[in-house]
Every structure is written in structure tokens, then in C-alpha cells.
Amino acid sequence: xxxxxxxxxxxxxxxxxxxxxxxxxxxxFHNPFLQQLTDSAVLELxxxxxxxTTDSYVVSPIFFPGGDIGSLAVHGTVNDLAVCxxxxxxxxxxxxxxxxxxxxxxxxxxxxxxxAARKAGVxxxxxxxxxxxxxxxxxxxxxxxxxxxxxxxxxxxxxxIAPGDVIIVNGSIGDHGAAIMGSREDLQxxxxxxxxxxxxxxxxxxxxxxxxRVHCMRDATRGxxxxxxxxxxxxxxxxxxxxxxxxxxxxxxxxxxxxxGIDPLFLANEGKLALFCPGPDAPEVLEIMRxxxxxxxxxxxxxxxxxxxGKSGRALLRTVAGGMRVMDLPSGELVxxxx
Amino acid sequence: xxxxxxxxxxxxxxxxxxxxxxxxxxxxFHNPFLQQLTDSAVLELxxxxxxxTTDSYVVSPIFFPGGDIGSLAVHGTVNDLAVCxxxxxxxxxxxxxxxxxxxxxxxxxxxxxxxAARKAGVxxxxxxxxxxxxxxxxxxxxxxxxxxxxxxxxxxxxxxIAPGDVIIVNGSIGDHGAAIMGSREDLQxxxxxxxxxxxxxxxxxxxxxxxxRVHCMRDATRGxxxxxxxxxxxxxxxxxxxxxxxxxxxxxxxxxxxxxGIDPLFLANEGKLALFCPGPDAPEVLEIMRxxxxxxxxxxxxxxxxxxxGKSGRALLRTVAGGMRVMDLPSGELVxxxx
Numbered sequence: 005x006x007x008x009x010x011x012x013x014x015x016x017x018x019x020x021x022x023x024x025x026x027x028x029x030x031x032x033f034h035n036p037f038l039q040q041l042t043d044s045a046v047l048e049l050x051x052x053x054x055x056x057t058t059d060s061y062v063v064s065p066i067f068f069p070g071g072d073i074g075s076l077a078v079h080g081t082v083n084d085l086a087v088c089x090x091x092x093x094x095x096x097x098x099x100x101x102x103x104x105x106x107x108x109x110x111x112x113x114x115x116x117x118x119x120a121a122r123k124a125g126v127x128x129x130x131x132x133x134x135x136x137x138x139x140x141x142x143x144x145x146x147x148x149x150x151x152x153x154x155x156x157x158x159x160x161x162x163x164x165i166a167p168g169d170v171i172i173v174n175g176s177i178g179d180h181g182a183a184i185m186g187s188r189e190d191l192q193x194x195x196x197x198x199x200x201x202x203x204x205x206x207x208x209x210x211x212x213x214x215x216x217r218v219h220c221m222r223d224a225t226r227g228x229x230x231x232x233x234x235x236x237x238x239x240x241x242x243x244x245x246x247x248x249x250x251x252x253x254x255x256x257x258x259x260x261x262x263x264x265g266i267d268p269l270f271l272a273n274e275g276k277l278a279l280f281c282p283g284p285d286a287p288e289v290l291e292i293m294r295x296x297x298x299x300x301x302x303x304x305x306x307x308x309x310x311x312x313x314g315k316s317g318r319a320l321l322r323t324v325a326g327g328m329r330v331m332d333l334p335s336g337e338l339v340x341x342x343x
Numbered sequence: 344x345x346x347x348x349x350x351x352x353x354x355x356x357x358x359x360x361x362x363x364x365x366x367x368x369x370x371x372f373h374n375p376f377l378q379q380l381t382d383s384a385v386l387e388l389x390x391x392x393x394x395x396t397t398d399s400y401v402v403s404p405i406f407f408p409g410g411d412i413g414s415l416a417v418h419g420t421v422n423d424l425a426v427c428x429x430x431x432x433x434x435x436x437x438x439x440x441x442x443x444x445x446x447x448x449x450x451x452x453x454x455x456x457x458x459a460a461r462k463a464g465v466x467x468x469x470x471x472x473x474x475x476x477x478x479x480x481x482x483x484x485x486x487x488x489x490x491x492x493x494x495x496x497x498x499x500x501x502x503x504i505a506p507g508d509v510i511i512v513n514g515s516i517g518d519h520g521a522a523i524m525g526s527r528e529d530l531q532x533x534x535x536x537x538x539x540x541x542x543x544x545x546x547x548x549x550x551x552x553x554x555x556r557v558h559c560m561r562d563a564t565r566g567x568x569x570x571x572x573x574x575x576x577x578x579x580x581x582x583x584x585x586x587x588x589x590x591x592x593x594x595x596x597x598x599x600x601x602x603x604g605i606d607p608l609f610l611a612n613e614g615k616l617a618l619f620c621p622g623p624d625a626p627e628v629l630e631i632m633r634x635x636x637x638x639x640x641x642x643x644x645x646x647x648x649x650x651x652x653g654k655s656g657r658a659l660l661r662t663v664a665g666g667m668r669v670m671d672l673p674s675g676e677l678v679x680x681x682x
Contacts, residue, residue, distance in 0.1 A: 010444040015474030028450055029470060032457040037433070037468035045468035047433060049492070050391045058435035058488055059471045062479075094376070094386060096397035098486045100439070105349040111367055118371040129376035129384035131368060132398045134484075135354030137679060140401075142479035147437045149397055149488035153388070340476060 017226025017272075018334035022235075041239060042161060043084035043222060046154060055090035057081055058149040064341040066113065066143055068187045070179075070199030071274075073146055074113035076343060078120035078128075079201050079274055080225065081150040086205035087221040087277055089160040089212065090152020092126040098147040099133045105143055113144065124203035126150070156212045162239035164219040169308040170286040171244065172279045174207065174293050175200070175301040176252040177229045181271030182260050184342050197256050202275035207296045211279070216288050220280040223273070225343055227334060230269035230319075232278050234333050237317035245320045246306030269321070270334045272342045280308060356565025356611075357673035361574075380578060381500060382423035382561060385493060392493040394429035396420055399486040403680040405452065407526045409519075409538030410613075412485055413452035415682060417459035417467075418540050418613055419564065420489040425544035426560040426616055428499040428551060429491020431465040437486040438470070442477045452483065463542035465489070495551045501578035503558040508647040509625040510583065511618045513546065513638040514539070515591040516568045520610030521599050523681050536595050541614030546635045550618070555628050559619040562612070564682060566673060569608035569658075571617050573672050576656035584659045585645030608660070609673045611681045619647060 013020040030038060037045035044055035059080050066073040078095065085092045097117065101110065121128050158164070179200040186197050204223065212218060220240070224232045229251070237244045253261075253268045261268045275298060281289050286304060293299030311317060319331040352359040369377060376384040383394035398419050405412040417434065424431045436456065440449065460467050497503070518539040525536050543562065551557060559579070563571045568590070576583045592600075592607045600607045614637060620628050625643060632638030650656060658670040 008446055010440045010442060010446060010449065010474055012442050012474050012476060015440065015472055021472065024472060025470075028446075028453050029472075032450075032453045033436075033460070033467040033470075035466045035468060037466065038470070045433070047468065049393070049432075050389060052389045052391070054388070054490075056433060056435060056490060057469050058437045058486065060437040060439050060473050060486060062439060062473045062475050064479075093388075094384070094395060096395065096488050097372075098397045098399040098488075100399050100401060100484055101349045101354065103349060103351050107347055107349060107367075110349065114367050114371045121372070127374045127376065128372040129374060129386065130396050131364075131372075131377070133354055133360065133363060133368075134399050134401045134682075135349055135351050135679075136401050136481065137351060139478075140403075140481035140680075141484070142475065145439055145473075145480075145484070147397065147399060147486035147488075149435050149437075149486075151393075151395060151490065340474075341479075343473075 012337045012340050016337040017231050022333060042088055044088040044090060046088060053154040055085055055088045055152045055154050057084040058147065059084065060145060060147040061343055062145050062341050063343050065187055068199055069183045071201040072113055072116050073144060074116035075120040076201050076274055077146040077148045078117050078124060079203050080343060081148040082124045082126060082203045082205050083223040085150050085152030086208040087223050089154045089156040091155065092124060092150055092152045092205055094127050094129045095148050095150040097128050097131045100141055100145040101133065101135045102141040102143050103135055103138045124205055160218055160220055162220055162236050165240040165242050165280050165308050166219060167308060167310040168283050169219055169280040170283050170304055171246060171306045172286060172289055172302060172304050173229065174277055174299040176254045177224065177273055177276055178253060178257045178268035178271035180274045181339050181342055182257040185339050186260060197260065200273055200275035202298050204275060204277055204298060207298045210292050210296060211289055214288060214292055216281060216285040218279060218281050221277050223277045225274060226272050228270040228272055229278060230331050231333055233319035234331050237319040241311035241317045243309035243317050243320065244306065245309060245322065247322045248324045250303055250305045252301045252303050266338055270338055351676045351679050355676040356570050361672060381427055383427040383429060385427060394424055394427045394491045394493050396423040397486065397488040398423065399484060400682055401484050401680050402682050404526055405482055407538055408522045410540040411452055411455050412483060413455035414459040415540050415613060416485040416487045417456050417463060418542050419682060420487040421463045421465060421542045421544050422562040424489050424491030425547045426562050428493045428495040430494065431463060431489055431491045431544055433466050433468040434487050434489040436467050436470045438472045439480055439484040440472065440474045441480040441482050442474055444482055463544055499557055499559055501559055501575050504579040504581050504619050504647050505558060506647060506649040507622050508558055508619040509622050509643055510585060510645045511625065511628055511641060511643050512568065513616055513632050514640040515593045516612055516615055517592060517596045517607030517610035519613045520678050520681055521596040524678050525599060536599065539612055539614035541637050543614060543616055543637060546637045549631050549635060550628055553627060553631055555620060555624040557618060557620050560616050562616045564613060565611050567609040567611055568617060569670050570672055572658035573670050576658040580650035580656045582648035582656050582659065583645065584648060586661045587663045589642055589644045591640045591642050605677055609677055
């Protein structure tokens with residue numbers, strides 16, 4: 005590690021996050037499950053396959069347009085299971101509360117989690133609450149971990165991405181990041197942008213049960229769609245090419261991004277996934293998505309090229325202006341405490 | 344909820360923790376797994392039975408005599424699985440770091456987790472790291488969740504406690520709480536007390552594999568052995584009677600408790616459990632414990648009486664002075680951020 009102190013960027017899902025995982029966590033905890041670097045670890049248990057994931061939520065503010073830290077904590081973990089082909093079975097909820105936190109707000113957050121869990125069809129079966137003295141935490145943090153049952157017979161993973169695979173997103177990107185930015189007190193930009201926070205397991209189950217072949221899925225949270233594409237190119241070795249003009253971005257989000265000089269490609273989502281499937285299966289996947297309320301604006305955004313042996317894959321963006329840009333993991337932190 | 348703000352006591356494992364769970368969490372998330380109020384939720388998965396648990400760790404200081412927040416986070420979750428009869432299979436690790444946290448300390452904590460996990464025979468298979476701005480958290484918090492495989496054929500639960508059951512602890516109580524108190528800067532009491540933080544799964548596996556019947560186990564963490572007995576009396580309906588003179592307490596811990604005017608019965612442990620078994624099985628359980636490095640000072644401390652239908656059970660302490668005292672959940676916080 006070249007940096008001696010932890011920086012905000014170490015938690016931003018970009019370059020330094022990646023460095024932290026590769027230089028500290030992987031060498032210390034090395035095992036084949038963690039090495040996969042997928043959203044969930046997939047494990048065999050007798051004749052069953054389960055997946056297991058964890059995420060801590062530190063979003064600020066805790067209430068934002070389109071959701072709150074509670075619903076976000078449920079959706080995030082449900083989605084990490086679902087993109088690995090897992091049907092969410094159960095979740096845990098661990099709360100860290102700051103002394104003085106309003107009990108009424110806690111009750112609202114818990115109710116929001118309960119509603120989100122019911123909608124996603126998952127039960128919160130175990131939990132924990134810690135309280136730290138005033139000033140030792142900012143309001144409330146939540147960890148959710150989840151277990152899913154993997155029944156889809158094929159391997160959904162970066163290594164399954166094949167040349168010719170079509171890349172599909174289920175709708176407009178950057179909504180969550182823009183909603184959080186817009187709701188920050190210091191910005192006071194009320195652009196009417198609402199987070200896309202939602203559980204993707206229903207949509208994903210319809211796709212997997214349709215018989216369509218799916219090679220890889222990843223939900224585009226911290227670091228946005230851009231970071232997901234760069235990571236998947238690196239992990240699969242494939243050259244991924246997307247067309248900027250085909251990536252759905254809401255006008256309001258684009259406007260806010262222009263004002264702030266940031267790229268919606270690297271803004272967080274909480275209800276969007278990038279899906280890789282063979283070309284012949286793309287029309288059916290797209291049709292299923294567009295019929296689903298969480299995929300109405302689904303779009304094909306690009307395709308996977310061949311992997312060059314011994315070379316790391318690249319994520320290429322054909323820009324609106326017509327040029328071709330190699331995407332990198334963001335090195336800075338666009339929005340701290342986005343999730 | 345009568346209190347409008349979260350107090351430290353809501354996280355102390357005593358009366359207000361209990362109130363929070365019963366008044367907020369259980370009604371919102373209600374399901375039969377959570378309702379069990381055990382250390383782990385036990386779930387059926389095909390022909391397998393798994394258990395699932397979560398805990399967040401906010402201990403201060405993060406390095407203390409006998410361990411650190413990393414080893415503690417591994418032991419705590421391993422023990423929550425083990426006391427439910429689960430063989431720990433895998434764990435998650437979620438980090439919340441404060442901007443500016445020394446990377447060297449993070450590396451030490453991660454290494455300590457890796458060593459603890461290897462010793463306990465469990466793999467850390469999935470993780471997450473969030474960073475919050477300076478001042479929004481105090482250094483580092485860790486969440487660990489774990490999955491265990493339950494192979495013991497009988498139900499290990501408060502409801503299995505039967506009249507005549509013998510209550511055994513595997514050693515001296517209060518060591519962890521006393522070590523944390525002694526290491527707090529504001530106290531500067533170096534009594535040479537070392538935390539008992541340790542993984543109990545090996546000891547518990549030996550007992551369960553011996554064929555001894557075990558009715559219930561619980562690790563005595565926040566709230567100490569006292570809180571565990573009060574809770575188990577309430578959940579089982581049984582009258583639990585323990586003899587103060589038979590409860591092992593180290594001289595150094597007793598000394599510190601006397602200086603500070605606190606009861607070691609309500610001090611946290613991280614490597615101690617209360618085990619309930621039928622009288623005829625007690626000698627074998629005790630022998631197995633005493634042969635194990637984590638049970639050398641194991642002792643029979645009391646027994647379970649009959650449950651009175653419709654009445655909540657009580658935990659009774661026969662004091663050294665000869666009197667009989669009904670124990671209550673502690674209403675205050677003995678030591679904040681003990682785990």
C-alpha cells in the first residue's frame with residue numbers, strides 16, 4: 005500500500021478500493037470463494053448451491069428521494085444475491101446507532117426494511133444492534149448479509165462472458181447517485197431526481213426461468229456502470245465495447261451531471277444491472293425486461309469482443325462525438341457515502 | 344418505546360436492548376426464525392440444516408490485552424454459530440473505516456482476522472469496505488455474519504431446557520469486560536487482565552460428538568452470564584438456580600470489580616458459554632471441557648428447576664452470604680463498546 009492513511013477513495017468502488025482488496029484482503033483471507041471477486045460467494049452445500057453476500061450501508065442523508073438507508077440495505081443485498089443467480093432466502097440486519105439517534109427515525113427505517121423485504125420475498129431472520137457514544141458514528145449504519153439459493157444450472161460469472169455476448173442494462177443509469185447528490189444539504193439542487201433503489205430478484209428470476217442463456221450479471225452500484233464494465237473486462241479478459249449514445253440516462257440526471265461536471269457512467273445505481281448474454285438470446289431478455297416495471301427502459305448498450313490470451317481486457321466507450329475512449333476505474337470519489 | 348432517543352443502554356444487552364428487540368424489530372420483521380431469539384437463526388435447506396448469524400463490532404480500544412476487534416469479530420460469530428450446534432462453514436466481513444485510519448492498523452486487524460479464522464477452521468468468503476469522512480465514525484467498525492451447518496440431531500434451544508438440567512460454564516467469567524475496562528485510557532488500571540476472546544467451536548464439537556445430550560447453550564457476551572441466565576429463564580419458563588460460590592471468577596477480575604463496584608456476573612465474555620444438559624450427562628461434559636484448553640476451569644454452577652405453566656421463569660442466585668437473589672437484566676451500561 006502506497007498510502008499510509010485510509011482515504012475516502014478506498015471506499016468508493018474505484019481504483020483504491022480495488023487496490024485495498026487485492027493488496028490486503030485477498031492475500032490475508034485467500035480462498036477460492038473470495039478470489040472470484042463476484043457480488044456473492046457461491047458455495048456447495050450437499051446437493052444445493054448457495055450464495056452469500058454482505059454490505060454495510062453508510063448513506064447520507066439516511067432519508068432521500070426514492071428510499072432510505074433501510075430499503076437500500078435490503079435492495080443492495082437482494083441484488084448482490086440475484087445477480088449471482090441466487091434466489092434470496094434470508095437476510096441479517098446489523099445496526100450501529102449513535103447515542104441520541106431518534107427512536108422514531110429508527111422505527112421508520114425498520115418499517116421501511118420490513119416493507120422492502122416483503123416486496124422482495126425475503127425474510128430478515130437474525131440481527132444485532134450496537135450503540136456507540138455520541139460523536140462515535142454519524143446517526144446510523146446498517147449491515148445486511150444474505151443467503152440465496154442458486155438453481156440456475158449454468159455459471160453466471162465474469163469467466164463465462166464469451167465473444168459476441170450482448171451487453172444489456174435494464175434502464176437509465178446514475179439515478180441513485182444523482183438523487184443523493186441532489187439531496188445533500190450543501191448542494192440544495194432539487195432536480196426532482198429519485199433514486200432507482202429497487203429489488204432486482206423478480207426481474208432476474210423471470211429472465212433465468214425463461215430459458216434465456218445468461219453468462220454474467222452485475223449490479224452497477226458504487227462506481228456506476230463504468231466501474232462495472234472496467235472490472236468485468238479485467239476479470240473476463242474480454243474487450244467490452246459500449247456506445248455512449250445507447251446508454252439510457254434521464255434528462256434530469258444528465259442536467260445535474262453537466263452542472264457538476266461529472267459523468268453519469270460513474271454514478272451509483274441501486275436498481276440497475278449489466279447483463280451479458282449470447283446475441284441470439286438478447287431479444288428475449290430485452291422483451292422480458294421491458295415488460296417488467298424495473299426494466300421498461302432496458303437497452304442493448306454494446307457487446308463483448310474476444311479475450312486476448314495473457315492480456316487484460318479493456319472497456320471501450322464509443323462516445324457520442326464518435327471517438328473511442330478506454331475507460332478506467334475512477335480514481336477519485338464522486339459522491340462520498342452514496343450507499 | 345418510552346424513550347425518544349437511543350441511549351447507550353439500548354446496545355448493552357440488558358433491559359433496553361431487550362425492549363428494542365421486542366417493541367421494534369420483532370413486530371416489523373416478524374417471522375418464526377427471528378422469534379426464536381437465539382444466537383443464530385436455524386433454517387432447513389433441502390435435507391440440510393444451516394444456522395445464520397450476524398454481529399457488528401464497535402469495541403474500543405480496537406487493540407486490547409488478549410485480542411483486537413478483528414479476532415473478536417471472528418470469535419463472536421463463530422461462537423454464535425457453535426452454541427446453536429452449528430459447525431461454522433463460512434463468514435463475511437464488512438468494514439466501516441473512518442477516513443484517516445492508519446492502513447498499517449487495518450493490515451494488522453485483517454491479519455488477526457485471518458489467523459483467528461484459520462484457527463477456527465472457517466473461511467472468510469465475502470466482504471465489503473466502506474469509508475466515511477473523518478468524524479463520521481470512530482476508527483473502525485466490523486460486521487461479521489456467518490453460516491454454520493447443524494448436524495446435531497436434537498434441538499439446542501431454550502425450549503429444550505428440562506427440569507433437573509445441570510448448568511455448566513467452561514471457565515472464569517468477566518475476563519473480556521475487565522480487560523476492556525482495564526485498557527481504557529481514562530482508567531489506567533493495568534491489572535494484567537487478558538480477554539478470554541476465543542473460538543468455542545472446537546470445544547463444542549467435542550461435546551456434541553461425544554454423544555452427551557445437550558439441551559441448550561449460549562455464549563455469555565454482552566450483559567455477561569447474568570443476562571444470559573435471566574434471558575434463558577424467561578425464554579424457557581424454567582427456574583434457574585446458580586450458586587455464586589461455584590461461579591469461577593479470576594482474583595484479578597474480582598479485584599477490579601470490587602474497586603469499580605460492579606458485578607462480574609454482568610461483565611462481558613467472548614469465550615465463555617453456559618451449557619444445559621441432563622444431570623447424568625454432566626460428568627462427561629465437564630470432563631471433556633476440563634481436558635480442553637478453553638475449558639480447564641469449567642464448573643457446574645447450578646441447575647434448572649421445573650417450568651411453571653403460564654409463569655415466566657426466574658434466574659435465582661444463591662449468594663456467597665447464603666441469601667437468595669432474583670437476578671434482573673441490567674438496566675444500565677457497565678462498559679460501553681465492549682464488543
